[in-house]
Amino acid sequence: MYLLEKKLFKKIIPNRTSVCVTPMKVEITLEKLQPDVEWPQLQQLEESDKDKMNGLDKKKENLLNPFSGKSTHEWDKLTKSIKEDEEEGSIDTFFRKIYNEGDDDTKRAMIKSFQTSRGTVLSTNWKDVQHKNYEQDKTLQDKKDTV
Helix, strand or coil: CCCCCCCCCCCCCCHCCEEEECCCCCEEEEEECCCCCCCCCCEECCHHHHHHHHHHHHCCCECCCCCCCCCCEEEHHHHHHHHHHHHHCCCCCCCCHHHHHHHHHHHHHHHHHHHHHCCCCCCHHHHHHHHHHHHHHHHHHHHHHHH
């Protein structure tokens, strides 16, 4: 078991926190109490650093990616666009909801069908997916198409 305790830079809305655990990562999504305040880092600053950062709280600036070269992106606009897509109910959001609310068999079926079919099939029925070989079916279909 691993425990990590950190004080966040500013306050969040606890009931809007979501956690997604996958075999490769743990993704934690937090919503700021004050969405218009930029966080230069995730953790709370030391007292000596707070004086330096007060200027950032007062000035609202568009943050630009310093590594983007000539074409600079306004990351606030990108974030806003992503949030709008999620609110509109994109297909990805729909599939995430099915996965997150599904039982273990549903999750297993979604993972196996999508991975073994190379992204062409997404099933939630483990009884159908359990013994199915999408890779072999794809190879047979490809051979039929070439004949």
